[in-house]
Amino acid sequence: MDTVRLALLAGLGVLALAGGVLVFTCDSMARVTFALLGSLCCVGGVVTVLGLPYLGVAIVLMMVMEMVIMAVFMIAYMMNPAGLMPMSMLHNKRGSLLVSGAVFAALVAAVLLTPWPARTGPPPPDTTFQLGKALMGTQMLTMLVLGFALLATMVGATVLATHRGRYDRFGDDLGRRQARDPAGGGVGR
Amino acid sequence: MTFELVLVLAAGLFSIGLFGALSQQSIVMIMMGIELMIGGIIVAAAAFWHFLAPAADGQVVIVGAVVAMAVEMAMGFAVTTAIYRARQVDMTDMAEDLKG
Structure with missing residues (x-):
């Protein structure tokens, strides 16, 4: 380099x-x-x-x-x-510092103490081509799984972020009043 | 030695993110911590690709990490919106109903 x-x-x-x-x-x-x-x-x-x-x-x-x-x-x-x-919006600052410090120390120790092997082969002339070829070839299953994960995320995030709409009442009659939910937060809010 | 230094940078980013994810009360700030942690993973994966094995699989790991970042962000905001709409809560300490 x-x-x-x-x-x-x-x-x-x-x-x-x-x-x-x-x-x-x-x-x-x-x-x-x-x-x-x-x-x-x-x-x-x-x-x-x-x-x-x-x-x-x-x-x-x-x-x-x-x-x-x-x-x-x-x-x-x-x-x-x-x-x-x-303002401070922290909880358990000392414990968090301790845990993250310990994780950092462990990672650095692992990095410095591991006998890393030599590089296997030269880098390809076109890395973008290498990635595209892999995603459309040997890693096609990975690509499909990632695609479905993103689709599920879009559906799930939309369902969570929108009002309940027609699903905040029992049955399929849209003119029916909303349910009285004593606990709150569920059907009927 | 450059390889080790890049991995130490990745460990630093991961640890800073871990501190944020553990210590922050705000859900949005916790998401920021997780973003930094995934950023550290991306740096480490790129270093492994460059210094050890420049094969396609290493690049796919980075693509997976970037997708994880996007999923975490979208679901985090959706959950924040849902819980805020239901209970006007945006802090984890106010949503500890299941705490044992």
Whole structure:
């Protein structure tokens, strides 16, 4: 790997980590969203520098769209979207720090102590062609499963996010009154 | 040594995300933590592809991780919307009915 790529890798790596830290330290929800966007765009950049430009650009484009949607949800649901007052919405901070620190230490130890093998074969001349050929050939089943997972997600997310509509009353008579549900949250809300 | 450093970067992203997923009360912030964790997995998969085995299967792992990210995001927002609509709840501590 040449010097320019190494420098790019180092810069993007540091920025990705800094963005990740900012996500959980900023008060403003807008800043949090853009810190996560920056961090995940740097992840896309790292993937590109490692020789996978198609996947890297796809990750960056997907993250931009995701974070724009997330910004809307953050402002809609969070109680302090502009971060005008400092606030903390944490629970069990010490335990979480302990667990995540232990996981980081274990992962770094595994990375440094494992005798990694040498690379098997040179990288292909066109990585996008390699991925497309695999998805349309030997990995077709994976592609189908991923496609069905996305379809199920679309249906499931729509059902969860919409009002119950015709399903909030018993039977098929749309003129019937809604059920009285003593528990709330179920049929009849 | 570059390979190990990229894997340490992946471990760092994963651990920061894990801290967020464990410590945050807001459902949206927990989703952000999970996104960072999957980001770490993507970096590690790309490093394995580049430094160890530049075969097509490694790229498919990254595609799977990206799809997992999209599914997590969509279902997370849908669940947040459903629970907020039903009970005006957007924090995990207010939705602990099944806690033993």
